[in-house]
Amino acid sequence: MNQETAGREAQRVEPVRNFSVLLSPTPRGARLGRLLATEQLRSWGMPLSPADQIVAELATNAATHGRVPGRDFRLTLYVVGDTLRIEVTDTVGDRLPRIGGPEADVDSGRGLLLVNAFADRWGVTPGPAPRKTVWAELSLASEGPAPTRSPGGR
Numbered sequence: 001m002n003q004e005t006a007g008r009e010a011q012r013v014e015p016v017r018n019f020s021v022l023l024s025p026t027p028r029g030a031r032l033g034r035l036l037a038t039e040q041l042r043s044w045g046m047p048l049s050p051a052d053q054i055v056a057e058l059a060t061n062a063a064t065h066g067r068v069p070g071r072d073f074r075l076t077l078y079v080v081g082d083t084l085r086i087e088v089t090d091t092v093g094d095r096l097p098r099i100g101g102p103e104a105d106v107d108s109g110r111g112l113l114l115v116n117a118f119a120d121r122w123g124v125t126p127g128p129a130p131r132k133t134v135w136a137e138l139s140l141a142s143e144g145p146a147p148t149r150s151p152g153g154r
Helices: 003-010 027-044 051-065 111-118
Strands: 017-023 073-080 083-090 121-126 132-139
Touching: 017 027, 027 051, 027 073, 027 083, 051 073, 051 083, 051 111, 051 132, 111 132
Parallel strands: none
Antiparallel strands: 017 073, 073 083, 083 132, 121 132
């Protein structure tokens, strides 16, 4: 056996873990998504926070702003190496999320501010029509998120 082959065999291979579920675009569907994601992360032995908060915000946004009657949204979790990727795909691709300063007297509008604060990276991937996917990534190797991030920043 040559050194190149022996080197590849000796490398530790990390499994790619994934979980995906279709959910109704309702508050109940968003809540169920958070609960299912929490249980999946627990079964993988992954830290629950802040991933549970990111899932809650993205799922709530899909149920609130990405709602089309009769069309579900998809929640997907991927773990590749030391990165957890959370994706929420809805069927309103023409309404892209953006961070904005909420009105002081309004009880909503802070979800993406929280995602931006908790995630190491996040962004939006358009398509295929009429869909869009809002995603966030967390490094499982670090002790918390980086101090500042921008949509789609790398």
